[in-house]
Amino acid sequence: MPITFHLKRPPTVPLEAEVLSPDVVGSLTNSEIRSLTVYHGKRQLPLSEFFDVEGEQSDDLVFHGALNKVRWVGRAMSRGSITVHGDVGMHLGAHMSGGRIEVHGNASDWVGGEMKKGLIHVHGNAGGQVGAAYRGSNIGMKDGVILVDGSAGLEVGMRMRRGTIVIGGPARDFVGLQMKGGTIVLLSGAEIRTGAWMNRGTIISLQPLQLMPTFACSGVQNPVFVNLYSRFLQSWGIHLPFAASEGVYRQYRGDLAVSAKGEILIWQPA
Amino acid sequence: MGGKVTCTLGEVKQRADFIIYWGGNPAECHPRHFTKYTIMQKSRFLPRGRKDRTMVLVDIRETKSAKAADIFLQIRPGKDFELITILRALIKGQPVADEQIAETGLSRAVVDDLIARMKRAKFGCMFFGMGLSMTRGKHMNSAALLCLAAEMNAFTKFVAMPMRGHGNVTGADVIMRWQTGFPFGISFNRGYPRYNPGEFSTVDVLVRGDCDAAFIIGADPGATMPQPAIDHLARIPTIVLDPHVTHTSRIARVHITTAPQGIAAPGTAYRMDELPMPLKPALKSPYPSDEEVVRRINEAIARKPFWLPDGRQPQMVATLG
Amino acid sequence: MIRITGGKVYDPANGIDGEIKDLCIDDHGKFVASVSGGRTIDATGMIIFPGGVDVHTHVAGGAINFARAMTPEDHRRTQAFMRTKTRRSGLGGMAPTTFATGYLYAGMGWTTVNEAAVPVLSARHTHEELADIPIVDKASLTLMANNEIMLDLLEQGEFERAKQVVAWYLWAAKSYGIKAVSPGGVAAWKWGKDAKQLTSPIAGYDKLTPGDIVTQLARICDEMGLPHPMHLHCNNLGAPGNIATTLDTLKHLEGRRAHIAHSQYHAYGGDGWDTMRSETTQLAEYFNTHPGITTDAGAVVFGDTVTITADGPWQHLLYKLTGRKWGNLDVENETGCGIVPYTYRPSNLVNAVQWACGLELLLLIRDPWQVFLSTDHPNGGCFWRYPEIIQLLMNADVRKECLQKIPDRIKSSMVLPEITREYTLSEIAVAMSAGPARALGLKEKGNLGLGCDADLVIYESDPDVLKMFGHPRYVIKAGEVVIEDGDIREAPQGKEFLVKPAYDPATDEFMRPLFEDHYTMSFENYPVEFERLEHPELRDCIPVTER
Numbered sequence A: 001m002p003i004t005f006h007l008k009r010p011p012t013v014p015l016e017a018e019v020l021s022p023d024v025v026g027s028l029t030n031s032e033i034r035s036l037t038v039y040h041g042k043r044q045l046p047l048s049e050f051f052d053v054e055g056e057q058s059d060d061l062v063f064h065g066a067l068n069k070v071r072w073v074g075r076a077m078s079r080g081s082i083t084v085h086g087d088v089g090m091h092l093g094a095h096m097s098g099g100r101i102e103v104h105g106n107a108s109d110w111v112g113g114e115m116k117k118g119l120i121h122v123h124g125n126a127g128g129q130v131g132a133a134y135r136g137s138n139i140g141m142k143d144g145v146i147l148v149d150g151s152a153g154l155e156v157g158m159r160m161r162r163g164t165i166v167i168g169g170p171a172r173d174f175v176g177l178q179m180k181g182g183t184i185v186l187l188s189g190a191e192i193r194t195g196a197w198m199n200r201g202t203i204i205s206l207q208p209l210q211l212m213p214t215f216a217c218s219g220v221q222n223p224v225f226v227n228l229y230s231r232f233l234q235s236w237g238i239h240l241p242f243a244a245s246e247g248v249y250r251q252y253r254g255d256l257a258v259s260a261k262g263e264i265l266i267w268q269p270a
Numbered sequence B: 001m002g003g004k005v006t007c008t009l010g011e012v013k014q015r016a017d018f019i020i021y022w023g024g025n026p027a028e029c030h031p032r033h034f035t036k037y038t039i040m041q042k043s044r045f046l047p048r049g050r051k052d053r054t055m056v057l058v059d060i061r062e063t064k065s066a067k068a069a070d071i072f073l074q075i076r077p078g079k080d081f082e083l084i085t086i087l088r089a090l091i092k093g094q095p096v097a098d099e100q101i102a103e104t105g106l107s108r109a110v111v112d113d114l115i116a117r118m119k120r121a122k123f124g125c126m127f128f129g130m131g132l133s134m135t136r137g138k139h140m141n142s143a144a145l146l147c148l149a150a151e152m153n154a155f156t157k158f159v160a161m162p163m164r165g166h167g168n169v170t171g172a173d174v175i176m177r178w179q180t181g182f183p184f185g186i187s188f189n190r191g192y193p194r195y196n197p198g199e200f201s202t203v204d205v206l207v208r209g210d211c212d213a214a215f216i217i218g219a220d221p222g223a224t225m226p227q228p229a230i231d232h233l234a235r236i237p238t239i240v241l242d243p244h245v246t247h248t249s250r251i252a253r254v255h256i257t258t259a260p261q262g263i264a265a266p267g268t269a270y271r272m273d274e275l276p277m278p279l280k281p282a283l284k285s286p287y288p289s290d291e292e293v294v295r296r297i298n299e300a301i302a303r304k305p306f307w308l309p310d311g312r313q314p315q316m317v318a319t320l321g
Numbered sequence C: 001m002i003r004i005t006g007g008k009v010y011d012p013a014n015g016i017d018g019e020i021k022d023l024c025i026d027d028h029g030k031f032v033a034s035v036s037g038g039r040t041i042d043a044t045g046m047i048i049f050p051g052g053v054d055v056h057t058h059v060a061g062g063a064i065n066f067a068r069a070m071t072p073e074d075h076r077r078t079q080a081f082m083r084t085k086t087r088r089s090g091l092g093g094m095a096p097t098t099f100a101t102g103y104l105y106a107g108m109g110w111t112t113v114n115e116a117a118v119p120v121l122s123a124r125h126t127h128e129e130l131a132d133i134p135i136v137d138k139a140s141l142t143l144m145a146n147n148e149i150m151l152d153l154l155e156q157g158e159f160e161r162a163k164q165v166v167a168w169y170l171w172a173a174k175s176y177g178i179k180a181v182s183p184g185g186v187a188a189w190k191w192g193k194d195a196k197q198l199t200s201p202i203a204g205y206d207k208l209t210p211g212d213i214v215t216q217l218a219r220i221c222d223e224m225g226l227p228h229p230m231h232l233h234c235n236n237l238g239a240p241g242n243i244a245t246t247l248d249t250l251k252h253l254e255g256r257r258a259h260i261a262h263s264q265y266h267a268y269g270g271d272g273w274d275t276m277r278s279e280t281t282q283l284a285e286y287f288n289t290h291p292g293i294t295t296d297a298g299a300v301v302f303g304d305t306v307t308i309t310a311d312g313p314w315q316h317l318l319y320k321l322t323g324r325k326w327g328n329l330d331v332e333n334e335t336g337c338g339i340v341p342y343t344y345r346p347s348n349l350v351n352a353v354q355w356a357c358g359l360e361l362l363l364l365i366r367d368p369w370q371v372f373l374s375t376d377h378p379n380g381g382c383f384w385r386y387p388e389i390i391q392l393l394m395n396a397d398v399r400k401e402c403l404q405k406i407p408d409r410i411k412s413s414m415v416l417p418e419i420t421r422e423y424t425l426s427e428i429a430v431a432m433s434a435g436p437a438r439a440l441g442l443k444e445k446g447n448l449g450l451g452c453d454a455d456l457v458i459y460e461s462d463p464d465v466l467k468m469f470g471h472p473r474y475v476i477k478a479g480e481v482v483i484e485d486g487d488i489r490e491a492p493q494g495k496e497f498l499v500k501p502a503y504d505p506a507t508d509e510f511m512r513p514l515f516e517d518h519y520t521m522s523f524e525n526y527p528v529e530f531e532r533l534e535h536p537e538l539r540d541c542i543p544v545t546e547r
């Protein structure tokens, strides 16, 4: 049985609660969990001010309520699971190195910021900087999987080095900005400047994209790895077409302003 | 990649034989820029002054500054980032298709000429204004131009500098950096400075309604910020220090009238090239200076109990990752 | 008032080498023969040193502040200082914030620091930052060797006038002495060039050579009688084979006083990056036979840092070599600086040679009064890593362990493996305190004698040198206990030292027209007002011939 957290009252200012991670609460009793410190603005308060805590000792955490202002849920978690029924605030699963997070609602900016491993699935929309590097850092997401069923904001996968990000709805500008590796899949396309300054890595889009002028078409192909990816993503109900009978991928190389070793594949149905 | 290559304005005055203004209108917004620092000055290295210098203006519309320019490049709105990225590719000899270049509103011939001139310059300088830094792409547009300037140093001397807005924006930026390590977008809620533009920057905090009080000094966000931010300022206790009645002071709970900085109050202002200038007031004011008001508030706070119960230290957000 | 009893005292300035001795401090923060009343600290079994003095560091001003802005990722992973009732908040790391700089220096027992590179134009800014560095006493050096007005005068052979102008600048900057960075090299960099040969004219000049600048600036410093001699950063920093330039530069001193900054960066042989090797034996030999000059090591420690120097050409090269972020800032008429984050790695030939060279110079220069502890913070490493260097100097076995991390093919490019010398505690006290204090001409620093400033550090005696020097038991600054058991107890404001060399009052009128031509600031606004300094202390200038 998981530990369940019911939000009693919405925070009036952001609530920083990086203790809400299986690594921290997994070995604690409920009363110990209730007295963990959270930061409501600058005030240090016990977790029980905001949450009812029930259930048994567990690495599985379930949240209920509108956690829009609750930040850093699942920060640096390495095991177990977090399920949120409702919206959740910034930095969900940032720096996480294992385990899984599922959100039945929307998430804010920096979902999986600089994450190392694990899985995050947001069934609603996400904000900007999904799997991105924090300001000044060279490297964003290092590995793992982030799935967003809905839309996403700016700078998805900024400076990511490995791992997979799938955005189901439309994404905004600068998807894969300065990307160094890994794969971003866009099921509903993106606004502008996709792949800007990317060094390596792959962006796959099932919808037409407006590309940077510094990308050059290098042909048409259905690479084998798309097939592999398709199988990998099937368990989440995501279908990537790859059969030649269905269509082709148009491949673009760039960004020429940097090393031009990145690629963008755009699906062209037959 | 990244970083910033810049100089003081005196270097521009002395040496810059090639000056680009990008997304700014100095003729109207920084009227003394041309005459004091850039194109009009004679120097030992550029004895013929204006004749020894080339000025390029890049903008989406023909402003008054275009008259002063040797070359005016009118580009399509929202194509700054694309054009700068094309330039970054072309200076390295990477191919970009003609029709791609044309998308920016410029022809290949014009872009090739620009690059040739940039590479021929002995000392190039790019100034960029809000037309670049505050339009779609924002900080990435500025980053692009800074990158281009840094990369041009593989060929010749090149620097870049933002044209900052009014007031002592640069001063705030400089002092925040030495006291906290960060220029803006800082939170102290954990007892030490943390930085995350987008999360802690003023406009974002206000739009999301993340703060429950506001203290505003030397700025008028009520005139410039988006409506949700202004609505939030009206909702919460807002305190304004300003010599004048402003949009913000009208919606504030408290407005403390202060002496105008530089006119009736002394201090230091940092120029856009980060050089400090002493302000020597010419007039006397019956009102206290901003500094005095803040100092007295600080003294009053110091008399109150500390913000944390005794012995409780805030914890750092663990430094994993 | 404080009485410290039973401690083992190391006070090399007074020839005291580990004697058990009581120390008394009066209410003015000075050592006195006896006190009655006040606090008594029982230092039995503990070791007492004069407070550390950093002769060459970069902690305030435009360049380090530029570096702070460039490294937010480092600020995030670094040690934070929480705000308390007595303490401002701050961040440590590669380019610490001002408040943290004071806490970190004091926390390790250092009580005086010398900011070694201030362009006059941003001197006002530097003094504002220095005022925000708590606890330690401060001095700053004005950059001079690339000032175009001065270079023009030297080119025209107007030595006397040049001297007046230098004195005028020093007072305008309210600083303590003169720093010469790559004479002529920064001026050339402004055209994208460098000055590498001491005897060839500088770009833009017909006759004037870097060698001339060295000779004449050293003479100017001596004739003005500055307490600290010319502080010289030689040309050709960091380049393989630069030992020739360095030795040539030293010859141009023609027997005058000088302090050679971060000599580690100037002691390389070889003719390219893959043949670079240590030539510290040659350089150390020069120091061993010329007792009148001093130096600081500019030692390198392995790991991350950010490099900032007025040496623009070197920084552009580093940027090209590392492909990392690059900041550059050229300052009109005076100087320029470059900023590049950097990681020193033991597996890299160049880095390993640099690491060895710093230690070699400290070990091969025989007189500890000539070579001082520094990393040219933050260039070779951060100042808060000094205890690691102390450990390497005191313990040959630890050095051996470190050498094991270095590939064998690289070891033949250094002499460190053959050196067996180990520093004694007394020698460490010279290298970290008494020596640099003397070189700076600060007689009451680095000295536990009667009447001197009561700046001292008390260590718990421990065979683990790293622990002992990294975590002093007490640090006392001007008679106040500032650190106790690892806690910051007080954060008082330190003093700022400066000089006012005499100059012809007509220099103002000479400068005015030149100024309008060279600068973009009004002449009246240029000099830093004396009233702006917090706790200034004016020091005397006595010409060398009259000493």
Ligand SMILES: [Zn+2]
Residues within 6 Å of the ligand: C056, C057, C058, C116, C117, C261, C262, C309, C376, C379
């Ligand atoms: Zn230095």
